[in-house]
Amino acid sequence: MSVEAAKMIGAGLACIALVGAGIGIGDLWGRYLEGALRNPGAAAGQTTNLLLGFALVEATGLYGLVIALIILFT
């Protein structure tokens, strides 16, 4: 297998990181809704934590993208 082909496969494999990000974001918003429907009064106060958690979870998926780019363009 040539180096070029291996690079392409590696970049594709790096995108598996998105699985974790997808699970994480789904879980995050799902649990927020669950909590918000149980206690709607407390929901508004937790949007800060929700968005913070969202950004942190989303970033882990994007690290995979960065690794894919590093593999492809170096």
Next chain:
Amino acid sequence: MAMTMHPMEQFEVSMHGAPMFHVLGQPIYFSNQAVVMCAVVLVGALLLTVLVGKNRLVPTRGQSMAEMAYEFIGSMIDQTAGHAGYRFFPFVLAIFMFVLLSNYFGLIPGVFTITSQIAVNFALAILVVGTAVVVGVAKHGIRFLTLFVPKAPVLLLPLLIPIEIISFLTRPVSLSVRLFANMLAGHTMLNVFGGFVVALGAAGGILSVVSIGPMFMIIAVMALEFLVAFLQAYVFAMLTCIYLNEALHLHDHH
């Protein structure tokens, strides 16, 4: 196809003309990045000073916009770092406005996105973490090191302290890469969908009609990018506040 561009082309820093000056033998250019950065700082400064300058009791649209930014950051600091954090209000506001306006400037078609450059983000992140360390050491002295000792059974400490230290040291990296990767991914996605529209539109016949599909997709993605642009600036400022809070109060709550 002559119209298609490589989706990564938009992130290239171009340096035209002669270098302005040399630092340690390295030429310093006035790049397209520097142009946008100057515009961001200028617009940000004007927004926050001129618009609130008159200080009307019934605010104009512009004034209430600027006041919203002040109040937003004020409440953010209040929630995370408490009263002691207000000393860093100008710092956090400047960081927030710089990142926010950089992200929004980048969404104007054809304008360079400076937060898609890891160098810019890393400089900002180092500034944030460096400030936190300096503030912490200045306030607590050697006691600042207790930040790395979590409240846990003594037997677990040999395991936890290295983890705490590593997580502290990766903060500048995670802070900068988060913003960089978000901006890079979003703009690449916009470019790829834009390529679909151009390619389909140029194909002629029924395909030109179909190209309206990706066109609406771009509009939706653009709306998402506006949200992401704000969210990333928000998270950046939020984490700045959290780091400052840790430096100010160590493990105690404010």
